Amino acid sequence: MIEAQGLTKRYGATVAVDNLSFEVKPGKVTGFLGPNGAGKSTTMRMILGLDTPTSGDVRIDGQHYVDLKQPLRKVGALLDAKWVHPNRSARAHLLWMAASNQLPKQRVDEVLEIVGLTEVAGKRAGAYSLGMSQRLGIAGALLGDPEILLFDEPVNGLDPEGIVWIRKFMHRLADEGRTVFVSSHLLSEMALTAEELVVIGRGRLISQTSTKQFVDEASGNSIKVRSPQLDQLQSVLQQGNLATRIEDVKDEGKVLFVDGKVTTDQVGEAAAAQGIVLHELTLQRGSLEQAFMQMTGDSVEYHAHDGQEQVAPPVPPAEIVVAEEEKN
Numbered sequence: 001m002i003e004a005q006g007l008t009k010r011y012g013a014t015v016a017v018d019n020l021s022f023e024v025k026p027g028k029v030t031g032f033l034g035p036n037g038a039g040k041s042t043t044m045r046m047i048l049g050l051d052t053p054t055s056g057d058v059r060i061d062g063q064h065y066v067d068l069k070q071p072l073r074k075v076g077a078l079l080d081a082k083w084v085h086p087n088r089s090a091r092a093h094l095l096w097m098a099a100s101n102q103l104p105k106q107r108v109d110e111v112l113e114i115v116g117l118t119e120v121a122g123k124r125a126g127a128y129s130l131g132m133s134q135r136l137g138i139a140g141a142l143l144g145d146p147e148i149l150l151f152d153e154p155v156n157g158l159d160p161e162g163i164v165w166i167r168k169f170m171h172r173l174a175d176e177g178r179t180v181f182v183s184s185h186l187l188s189e190m191a192l193t194a195e196e197l198v199v200i201g202r203g204r205l206i207s208q209t210s211t212k213q214f215v216d217e218a219s220g221n222s223i224k225v226r227s228p229q230l231d232q233l234q235s236v237l238q239q240g241n242l243a244t245r246i247e248d249v250k251d252e253g254k255v256l257f258v259d260g261k262v263t264t265d266q267v268g269e270a271a272a273a274q275g276i277v278l279h280e281l282t283l284q285r286g287s288l289e290q291a292f293m294q295m296t297g298d299s300v301e302y303h304a305h306d307g308q309e310q311v312a313p314p315v316p317p318a319e320i321v322v323a324e325e326e327k328n
Contacts, residue, residue: 001025001179002047002148006056009042009203016042018203019056024181024196026147029174031194031211032183035296039203040183041079044152048077060148072101072144078137079152086126090117090136093125097143111139116165130157138166148179155189167193191215191288201296211288218291223267225256226280233276240270257284 002024009017017039024030034040045051047058049065060068060075068074084093094108112118115135120128125136134157141149151170155163170193174180184190190197190211197214199206207214227233234244234256243259258267264281271278 002058002060002181003062004043004047004056004058007043007046007053007058008055009039009046009051010054016203017046017053020200020203020205021056022198022205022208024179024198026177026179027174028195029170029180029182029193030196030198031190032181032198032200033187033190033292033296034200034206036185037202038200038296040200041152042203043200044077044079044150044181044183047150048075048079050079070101070144072097072103072146074144074146075148075150076141076144076146077150077152078134078141078154079150081130081133081137081156084125084133084136086124088125089122090125090128090139091121093136094139094143097140101144103144107143107145111142114142115139131159131162134158135162146178149173149181151180151182153184154182155184155186163189187287187289187292199292199295206295214295215286215288215291218286218294221286222284223258223262223264224280224282224284225258225267225271225278226252227256227271227276227278229276230254230256232274233271236270236274236276237267 004023005021007017007020008015020039020043032040032044042051046053047060047065058064065071065075084090088096090112091108094111095105097103098105098108109118109121112121115138117132117135117139120132125133128136134154138151138154141151149170154166154170158166167189170180170182174195182190182194184193194211196209197211198208199214209217225233230246234246237244237258242262245257245259246254247257249255264283268278268281271281
């Protein structure tokens, strides 16, 4: 488990992470979301002892990372896929990491096989594509067979096969009871990968909840109904104080939408009671992208407008500098 309490990081007058508290529990993939410059990378670095908090505390199974005697056996992390020395081979890089934590040499070949790099293990890491570098970074994170795993943008550079592989692999790691904490800007992928979410903006916690609850609360749901008796159905539903709207949908004609906390069962039963024929009755859930935009709109640093990128007020220049540091 990862536990952060009142985590704060200041750079001069700028607050990159602001009194941030959250928990990442084992057995689930937890997504870490936020706009660029929200403080995600800084938070992950503080978890791993790479940055020192200005105030607050973060512990891994009750310990600070710096107090772990053989950290790779407890925590595996991928923060920057290109940090490997370019003239080292993948195998040499992993052998060095294994020796630093007294891990057996055969584990190197095992993780190379897991990530699909066995055939290029002797190749210079500097010649690797971004996707191959990501796989090498994942291999390094797995080296100590750790209980806790942190991944920062793990699907960058991966092809579709690689994205599906890492998604299923993270699910399997969580199913084994491990703690999996993953940051990504690919919201469609996070919707398929993460069961829990920690969402931050401008260094502050916006929400920690299940992915389903986050989407439901932020974007809402609606029920789509197609029927040759839409006007009659709308009248029946409105008598039950349900919010309805009829819209012209391309290639479908007029469609009735029922908004609010209502189920397809309720709509179907109301129609059946009046002998109304239904051609379609579908629950339409909001997307994670819609929910994210709704919840973090005030925390975005840059907004596109009329083809030009503009700074969204009120962001101080120093905060933009911190955001650029995080991106790099």
